[in-house]
Amino acid sequence: MQSYNSFEVAQAQVTAAAKLLNLDRATLDLLLWPQREFAFTLPVRMDGGETRVLHAFRVQHNFARGPAKGGIRFHPDETLDTIRALAGWMTWKTAVANLPLGGSKGGVVCDPRKMSERELERTARAYVRALWPHIGADRDVPAPDVYTNPQTMAWMMDEYETITNRHQPGVMSNKPLALGGSEGRRSATARGGVVVVREACRACGIDPRGDYAVQGFGSNGQRAAILHQEILGGGRLVAASDSSGAVYNREGMNPIELRNHKLRTGSVKGFGGSEPIDPAEVLELDLAVLYPAALENAINVGNAERVRARVLCELANGPTTPQADQVLFAKGIHVIPDILANAGGVAASHLEMVQNRNGDYWDEPAVLARLDDTMTRAYHAVHGASEERGIHPRLGAMLVAVARVAQACKLRGWV
Numbered sequence: 001m002q003s004y005n006s007f008e009v010a011q012a013q014v015t016a017a018a019k020l021l022n023l024d025r026a027t028l029d030l031l032l033w034p035q036r037e038f039a040f041t042l043p044v045r046m047d048g049g050e051t052r053v054l055h056a057f058r059v060q061h062n063f064a065r066g067p068a069k070g071g072i073r074f075h076p077d078e079t080l081d082t083i084r085a086l087a088g089w090m091t092w093k094t095a096v097a098n099l100p101l102g103g104s105k106g107g108v109v110c111d112p113r114k115m116s117e118r119e120l121e122r123t124a125r126a127y128v129r130a131l132w133p134h135i136g137a138d139r140d141v142p143a144p145d146v147y148t149n150p151q152t153m154a155w156m157m158d159e160y161e162t163i164t165n166r167h168q169p170g171v172m173s174n175k176p177l178a179l180g181g182s183e184g185r186r187s188a189t190a191r192g193g194v195v196v197v198r199e200a201c202r203a204c205g206i207d208p209r210g211d212y213a214v215q216g217f218g219s220n221g222q223r224a225a226i227l228h229q230e231i232l233g234g235g236r237l238v239a240a241s242d243s244s245g246a247v248y249n250r251e252g253m254n255p256i257e258l259r260n261h262k263l264r265t266g267s268v269k270g271f272g273g274s275e276p277i278d279p280a281e282v283l284e285l286d287l288a289v290l291y292p293a294a295l296e297n298a299i300n301v302g303n304a305e306r307v308r309a310r311v312l313c314e315l316a317n318g319p320t321t322p323q324a325d326q327v328l329f330a331k332g333i334h335v336i337p338d339i340l341a342n343a344g345g346v347a348a349s350h351l352e353m354v355q356n357r358n359g360d361y362w363d364e365p366a367v368l369a370r371l372d373d374t375m376t377r378a379y380h381a382v383h384g385a386s387e388e389r390g391i392h393p394r395l396g397a398m399l400v401a402v403a404r405v406a407q408a409c410k411l412r413g414w415v
């Protein structure tokens with residue numbers, strides 16, 4: 001399979017949207033590149049007494065619409081280009097959801113699976129000591145990402161508050177509830193995805209109670225499987241896969257029981273009443289809705305022709321390759337692109353920031369109602385733009401996002 005440099009893919013998407021919008025060269029150049037990049041080293045004391053020097057990044061892609069917002073990954077394969085691409089996608093994701101935020105991303109090159117809890121804490125604190133003048137509630141707000149979690153945010157927030165000598169919970173999002181996190185945040189990504197599926201079914205006349213499947217039955221996929229029935233008022237979960245295998249039952253599986261089975265056994269395999277199938281087949285079933293919720297490039301030129309879902313909701317980041325995208329569009333599959341489909345997480349992070357700023361915390365129904373409203377509006381903005389121009393919804397989403405960010409840059413007099 002062809003491999004992609006994700007930063008080049010991200011830049012090509014911006015260029016395509018800019019062309020349709022007739023943006024001038026300076027605006028395009030501004031949007032193609034991050035506004036600020038930080039590459040730095042972190043000397044971290046290991047439990048054995050030795051010091052390891054870790055490489056770290058923070059890329060702040062765009063600030064025109066508000067403080068930058070984006071996760072921090074701890075991953076051995078992290079590169080500056082991956083972080084640049086992800087930072088840009090955060091700009092487009094916050095813009096497509098019409099949040100008053102920009103986009104950023106960060107990373108530390110390390111292998112958390114081989115590090116102790118204390119080593120991870122020292123790494124998190126070292127990251128903030130190196131970067132603190134450049135982050136903050138009104139500047140750039142990190143969140144958890146691959147191999148980081150609410151505990152990482154708690155350490156980072158504590159380090160930041162210690163240095164600045166102020167209570168500033170809004171410096172990080174997705175914190176534990178006890179430290180200023182928001183109700184509803186944990187399931188917000190999946191919930192946002194299901195809300196846009198609900199709107200897509202309405203807009204395209206698809207029966208939401210049809211069959212659906214989840215590729216990647218992890219934390220996001222499990223929540224989507226459960227919320228699908230709750231929010232759409234039905235639907236049969238006929239297949240689910242994870243890295244160890246896949247299960248199928250044409251009569252439908254109870255998503256809560258399947259999640260409990262996976263929590264007990266570590267895998268979807270062997271779930272009562274189901275039959276094992278090849279994980280690749282999950283992507284090729286005749287479905288109303290397919291949720292790819294695992295890794296990048298799951299749908300590629302090798303299998304795109306065989307995808308038969310009517311709606312494809314990209315809960316994962318980048319599950320469809322650019323070539324496969326064209327195939328799906330030609331087949332009339334309604335793709336809900338990742339920057340829209342999984343924007344519920346950052347939409348809830350924004351609500352967390354608002355609550356932190358006001359020192360006033362809402363109950364879960366209040367958060368979920370706001371989230372539903374944001375995602376519903378975002379879906380219709382993208383659907384409207386794609387229908388009007390007869391373009392792929394991914395380009396439609398980029399069109400909406402790039403237009404909003406370009407307008408903010410122009411109003412500021414930057415270009």
Ligand code: NAD
Pocket residue numbers: 189215216217218219220221241242243244279293294295296315316317342345
């Ligand atoms: P996770 O690790 O909990 O789940 C991923 C699941 O995918 C695991 O169950 C794993 O076994 C499975 N998987 C891996 N390879 C597979 C394969 N080849 N076939 C089938 N299944 C496979 O991760 P998550 O937090 O649920 O995130 C999933 C995706 O959603 C990622 O792309 C992530 O970037 C994206 N995402 C997550 C959030 C969030 O808030 N959790 C927000 C935005 C985007």
